[in-house]
Amino acid sequence: MNALVMDAGRRFARLATRAVVARPALWRLFRRPLRAQFDALAPAWEELLGPEALAPLAASLDRLEGPPARVLDVGTGTGKAARLVAERFPDAEVLGVDLAPAMVEEAHRLLPPELAARVRFQVADASALPVPDGAFELVVLLNMIPFFDELRRVTAPGGSLVVAHVSGPSTPIWTPAETLRARLAPLGFDSFEELAAGGGTALVARKTTAE
Numbered sequence: 469m470n471a472l473v474m475d476a477g478r479r480f481a482r483l484a485t486r487a488v489v490a491r492p493a494l495w496r497l498f499r500r501p502l503r504a505q506f507d508a509l510a511p512a513w514e515e516l517l518g519p520e521a522l523a524p525l526a527a528s529l530d531r532l533e534g535p536p537a538r539v540l541d542v543g544t545g546t547g548k549a550a551r552l553v554a555e556r557f558p559d560a561e562v563l564g565v566d567l568a569p570a571m572v573e574e575a576h577r578l579l580p581p582e583l584a585a586r587v588r589f590q591v592a593d594a595s596a597l598p599v600p601d602g603a604f605e606l607v608v609l610l611n612m613i614p615f616f617d618e619l620r621r622v623t624a625p626g627g628s629l630v631v632a633h634v635s636g637p638s639t640p641i642w643t644p645a646e647t648l649r650a651r652l653a654p655l656g657f658d659s660f661e662e663l664a665a666g667g668g669t670a671l672v673a674r675k676t677t678a679e
């Protein structure tokens with residue numbers, strides 16, 4: 469893929485993120501082209517981001533109060549974050565979901581056999597997740613558009629949410645920490661913590677035990 473096409477793709481992803489965060493109903497306009505974009509990127513995605521991409525997420529996991537039993541990686545791509553979380557928490561069950569079938573295929577292909585019993589991948593849309601309410605003690609987004617109502621619904625009371633960006637504000641799919649806080653607080657998230665690591669940033673939040 470040439471540099472011009474890559475640059476246009478980044479701009480489109482940024483536009484989609486801003487639009488959908490501001491007005492979630494606009495997702496129906498962006499869903500198809502974004503899925504096509506990430507399906508096309510899937511074969512090369514794993515190599516596009518180096519190991520430093522995981523630094524803000526890894527640092528966030530150090531801030532959690534205890535090991536989560538069930539983890540959801542939303543917009544998992546090739547499964548980098550899902551694998552990291554599974555390695556960090558050896559007793560956790562991890563589900564990675566992505567809109568793009570080609571990404572999910574890659575995530576399956578790249579999953580080491582020793583993680584296969586605890587890590588699953590599934591094609592699913594983060595705007596309407598096919599999982600029960602409160603199903604996850606940890607929900608992770610790495611370079612992913614936040615669908616706030618679903619994040620509230622699927623995070624268990626007392627559970628944690630991590631929203632990490634590989635290059636901070638330069639990340640194409642980026643939501644500023646102040647927007648995340650403003651949108652998450654009315655949904656029952658608190659104990660916000662911002663951190664920076666490896667050139668990236670992350671926000672950690674905790675879902676209150678009662679709504």
Ligand SMILES: C[S@@+](CC[C@H](N)C(=O)[O-])C[C@H]1O[C@@H](n2cnc3c(N)ncnc32)[C@H](O)[C@@H]1O
Pocket residue numbers: 502503506507517542543544545546547548549565566567568571592593594595609610611612613641
């Ligand atoms: C920038 S990539 C990040 C992938 C992975 N988290 C990483 O950092 O390597 C964004 C991913 O989110 C997926 N995605 C975008 N919108 C989605 C949605 N509504 N539901 C599920 N996945 C979505 C895309 O298909 C893509 O794989």
